[in-house]
Amino acid sequence: METSWKESVKNHNNYQSGFTAQDARILAVDDTAMNLTVLQGLLKLPFEKEVFEGLLETLRSSMEEFDLDRADETMALIEKYAYPEELDKEIEKLKAAVSDVDSDGVVEIVGRIKVLL
Numbered sequence: 001m002e003t004s005w006k007e008s009v010k011n012h013n014n015y016q017s018g019f020t021a022q023d024a025r026i027l028a029v030d031d032t033a034m035n036l037t038v039l040q041g042l043l044k045l046p047f048e049k050e051v052f053e054g055l056l057e058t059l060r061s062s063m064e065e066f067d068l069d070r071a072d073e074t075m076a077l078i079e080k081y082a083y084p085e086e087l088d089k090e091i092e093k094l095k096a097a098v099s100d101v102d103s104d105g106v107v108e109i110v111g112r113i114k115v116l117l
């Protein structure tokens with residue numbers, strides 16, 4: 001069933017949240033993989049190409065300027081977005097490059113991600 005849910009989400013790239021609940025509290029039951037998957041999906045920020053591209057550019061410039069605090073903060077923001085599934089592998093490589101303080105690797109991966117967008 002988890003696979004069918006992921007396929008359904010994959011086919012709805014233009015999802016727009018119909019509400020916000022800034023002061024909401026939730027009770028999550030993490031007893032099954034499906035519940036965790038649904039919860040993770042609900043807590044992700046909706047993907048906005050322009051915002052995501054801006055975050056990638058901020059990350060790239062942070063690494064080039066050796067501003068590691070800003071790079072870490074930006075990577076944490078990138079991870080909060082519900083980015084397209086085809087970016088999963090590149091985002092994992094990007095996290096590793098940031099963690100390894102590999103500026104050249106970050107610049108290269110950001111370039112590949114921008115082409116995929």
